[in-house]
Each structure stands twice: as C-alpha cells, then as structure tokens.
Amino acid sequence: MLDAETPGALPRDPAGALALLERMQLLRAFEEKVAELYASGQVAGLVHLAIGQEATAVGVCGLLRPGDTVYGGHRSHGHALATGADPERLLAEIAGRVSGYARGKGGSMHLVAADTGFVTATGVVAGNISLALGGAFAAQLRGTGGVAVAFFGDGAGQSGQFHESLNLAALWRLPVLFVCENNGYAEFSPLSAHTGVERLATHAATYGIPAVTVDGNDLGAVREAAAVAIQRARRGEGPSFVECLTYRLRGHYEGDPAKYRDRAELAAWRAKDPIERLAGRLADAGLVDAEAAADANRRARAIIAAAADAVLASGPAPAGDLTTDVTA
Amino acid sequence: MTAVYADGMALGLREVLAEDPRVYLMGQYFFGLTRHRRLTVELMRDFPGRVWNPPIAEVGYAGTGIGAAISGLRPIVDIATASFIFQAWPQVVNEAANIRYMTGGQTGVPVVFHITHGIRGGGASQHSHSPQAMLMNTPGLQIISPSTARDVRGLIRAAVQSDDPVVWIDHVKLFDIEGELPDAPETIPMGVADIKRRGTDLTIVATSLQVQRSLVAAERLAAEGIQAEVVDPRTLVPLDRATILQSVGRTGRLVVVDECHRSCGVGAEIAATVAEDAFDALRAPIIRVATEDVPIPFSRTMEEAVQPTVEKIIAAAHAVMEARRPRG
Ligand SMILES: Cc1ncc(C[n+]2csc(CCOP(=O)(O)OP(=O)(O)O)c2C)c(N)n1
C-alpha cells in the first residue's frame, strides 16, 4: 500500500517514513523501560502495557493536527506518546514523581498531556468513549474542524456506555473516531467468552456508522483507515469506527504471567510484530535501510534511557500536595 | 483451624453453593487479581455450571442478578473492584433497593452484590473507592463488611439466607490476614457487632480493614498502659447501635475509624449516633479517623497520607485520652 493515493498511506519520503518508524520504536522502548522499572520495584501500582500494539497508536495519532483531541483508557501510555507527549514527564507520572504531567496524582491509568491534545485517560473501561463525544460536540459547535478520538478495547464493546455513545454520535453526526483495539482478550478471557460478535465493527453498522476492520499490526493499513475516517469527520460527515486487530505481547497487567494464552498463539503474533513489519516494508521500498532503522532505534532508546535517569533522580510527589487540585 | 481471610471467603462460598442449589456466582473476580484467584478456579471445578463469567457489562449483569433473585434464585453477583459498582448503580440503588418497598412488600430481591473496596496500593482515583457510605444512604440495602476469615465465612451465609438485597464488602488488604476458623459452618447474624478486643479506657469503632489496623494500634496503646476496646459492627446495615453505645457508656471516649471519606462517611454516622444517644457518657469529643476529602491520589507518598493508618489511630486515641471532661 506504499503507493496508495490515500493521504494516510505510508509516506513516500524517507524522512517521513523514518519518523513514523522511530515513533513506534520510542513507544516500544518506553514500555520496555516501564516493565523494567516495575520489575525492579521503582514503578508500582496497576500498570498495563501495550507492547505489540504500537501501530494503532502511531497510525491514528500521526494523522492528527493541533486542536484534535484524544481520550485514552487503562492501556494508554502509547496513545499519549503517539500524540507527542514528553516521555520524561509521562514516565515521571507513572513513577509517581512530582515532575509528572499530573504531579504524581494520576499515575499510569490516568495520563494527561493537554499540550499535545491527550485530554484524559480513564481506568473505567469504556468511560472515555462518551468523553470523546463531548470533545467532538464542542469542536462541532465551535466549528473548529477538530476531531476527537477514543481508543478502547474489545472488552469495552460489551458495555452499555459503548452502545449509547455510538448511537448518540451517529444521531448528532459528531466528528469522532472510534478506534477499537481488538487484542482478543479482556483481562484473562478471550473475546469469545464475552460476546458472540466476532468483529466489533459489526456494532457500528447497526447505528449507521461507517466501519472498517483492519490489520492493526500494519501501520499502513491503520493509517489508511484512520485517514478516511478523519477526513469524513472534518467534512462534517459524522463518526467512523476503525477496528484494529492486534495483540498485547505482554500480560494484561505487569505481574500477570498470562498462562491463559498458548505459546503458539503468542509466537504467531510475535512474528507479526508491527515494528519489524514496518521496518521490513520500508527497507523493501528502499525508503529506510536496516542501518537507518537501527540508528533510529538507538536514538529512541537513548531518549528513553535519559528520561528514566532523570525520573529516577527526581523527587517523589510531596505528601503536602494531597489536598490541592480539589474543589471542596 | 488457622486460615487467611481469602480462605474464609472461599469456604463461605463453597458452603452456600453446596447447601443451596439456588445459589449461583456471577463473576470470577471475588479475589481480585491476587494470588488467591486460584480459589475461584477451584469453585468452578467443584461446582460446574454454578459460576458464570459475565462480560464488562456491570449494569446489565447486576440487573440480571436482580431479576434472577426475584425469580427464585440466590445469585451472588461479583462487581469486583468497588469503584465499578458505579457502573451498576441504577440497578443496585434504584431497582434492588426499592423493589420490596415499591411492591408493598410483595417482592423480595434475595441478591448479594460483592465488591472489594479501598486503597489497594497504586489504584489511584478510579480503583480505590469505599462506597459503603453512599450505599448506607440507600434504604433497602443491607451491608456486610467483615474483617476476619471467620466473620466473612459466617456472614456470607447470612447474606444468602436473607430475602432482601445485601452488599458484601471486602478490602483487598484483608485477603492475606490470618485468623481462626471454627470447624463447623456457622451463620453470623446481621446486625450483631463483635467486640474484637476488650478495654476500659476508650472505644475504637472500626470497620473492614480498619478493624485490623485498630487492633494493631490497640496493642501499641496497651504497651503505654492505655486499654482500648475495639468494636467491629461487622454489618453496617443493620448497624448494632446498642453494642456501640454500651461500649462508649463504659469507656466515655470514642474514636471511629473508617476508610470512607470523612464527610458523611460511615464514621460520621457512628459518631452522630453516639453524640445523639450517649452524649452524657462522653468525656471527650469524638474523633473520626477517615480518608481525607480528596480523590485517592496515585503516588505512594500521597496515598499513604490520604488514608487511616495505625499512627493516625494512635494519635486520635492519645487526643481523646488527653481531653479530661468529667462524666456528665
Ligand atoms: C467498568 C470496568 N469494569 C471492569 C474493569 C476491570 N478491567 C480492567 S481492564 C479490563 C479488560 C479490558 O479489556 P479491553 O477493553 O479489551 O482492553 P485491553 O485490556 O485488552 O486493552 C477489565 C475488565 C474496569 N477497569 N472497568
């Protein structure tokens, strides 16, 4: 799809292509660092990683412009980073440091990076979907041309909030993009244990929302689908639904040994690693050779290593901040 | 025999499943994400067809439990993390709680909702709620809030035997606490408090995990020569006001320890009861040890500062001991 005419398809210039690859590498390096810090006790609490799902975050967020808004969930480190959030301030938040985006009050599940349009993230499954509708509603009324994006999982699709939000968005033609990251599991249960509906995109049709299911580990496919949806929203044609078939390569949360998945399944998805696939594709197209890709990866890892050093040298969130930021 | 709290839970569930074919479990997170999760697996193995795994659809399956209860079953509906009972709120507080009354007494709803409340370590604002005071403010709901392996086992039986709805509240930090279990099954009646420790100098009324913290505090106070009586109401609705009033009548001093927020918390109700009905017995103003009136912060430092601790209980005990109003 490298030569597709769709605006979202992979860039044909080496610099643009490399930037996308490097952003995915940055997400991977970031989350591997979080896993490392969790294992060594320097990060605690409930932490959900999206290693293996980088193409969805980068594929969608790479097409947004200032004024667009993103609403995440419990597995949203990558979504925030993909909007351009500062890795050091994000990591500081996840480590409960005063230098974090929310000065240690929010943590891993409640990230915010208002400067890059990452409005909020919720720990309540599906809680962000209607919030994105509000962002879209405001953009529509103000005529900004802005688009709101909600990222959520396959599990969220079983909730009432999801269905209420789809109906409302369609009814009011809101400029919202529903991005369902269908990674096949909600906590420890496969999708089939939660619903008889195999493709979440099916639900969108009920409400008259254009929907597509794509290979979520293929950056080009995600970008194409998202680009069409974003264009539609900006033209005032209402919501779209993009279901991305993907997989989390780690457990549900850090500390989950993920014994409920078999090795063959894991191996099959490892072979579909979105970063390696993109690198291979860019090499085949003569856009980014292996050496340039490796250099980019080193740069990404250096950025994250420096961020982690700075975070670990910084102070914890002060207990004295406890009673600030609340209207009582 | 000696057992941890989680074993008491599992035994209680096992006994009601064995005794009463109307009992079904709806939900598989009775033990949260803890190592005790295997106990649910054992129940599923030993009671085939009696343990159901609902999708992320709390309002839907809470309602299903209510409807099944009206129709002759005795479902125990697991909402898991207490914060998610808000997703089921309309069915719990507006249907289950009201149906008996609205039908002029005809229709009972013998359902049990299970939630795990409280500050768990890194749960942040959206996974740390203690909604018992909100539930207590809803006429029609009974609330059991055990603090030991023995109490949880015996109260599960009372809850299942009740013809009206019950909310069963555990704290995840109770799961590993050891206690004694009698050999034979027992039913612990609703509305009967337990004096967990006898003392003559002050009364500490505590609930859930705070009973355990208060017992630790009482040991330390004893080393200083202060004898605290620790009263555990065990059920919040019905509340054994008589036992609390009698204890304060003997000691003349009261500290209330509860993990709800201070304003309108369970502690506030207990303090108000004593102020109204045992004012003359009080030799010092009542002190509430509660969670500060702010959302629960993520970082460890702030999380420690927001909640009741052994140190705060000891400080409150010292304060009530220092006040020297003669008996009225
Ligand atoms: C309303 C609500 N119910 C239950 C949970 C507990 N929970 C956390 S993540 C999760 C699974 C979510 O699955 P999915 O939406 O597929 O997202 P994924 O974790 O796969 O990214 C559940 C049930 C929650 N956070 N919120």
Ligand SMILES: [Mg+2]
């Ligand atoms: Mg999922």
